[in-house]
Amino acid sequence: MKPSNGPKLPLWIALSLTLVIVIVVRESAVVICQWAGIEKAANVVGMVAMFLILITWRMIIGLPNWLTRASNILLVDSGFAFLPVSAGAGLLLFALGDELWGIMLTMVISTLIPLWGLAILANHWLSNTATKPTSNTNEHKGQS
16 A cells, blocks of 8 residues: 555646546446446446545555545545536436425425534533533642
């Protein structure tokens, strides 16, 4: 599991190669899932395949620095990581029909209740009125 320094590639080439790897793995998963008759599982199969490829690559020769640098830029500096989730959510919206409002209400409530509870706890913990443990050292001085 040693990191591989590899060639020092310009950033645009590293980004292009990383995107090509992601697209090839994802589209291969789509083709395989269509062949197997499980088209809806293509994104999950692609993610698992990419994970296994990267783990194997890392264990055998080590990941090159250009791949690490490019993937950090794509994942940290952009919303690229949320594209599959957004696409899946968009596809689901068309299939929900009459259940859309119930699911939206459930999502809003299940988001707001934990946030409300966290806000109450944070307010309690950060406020000056929170009870703080006090130690009265004067009471214990005369006792041994």
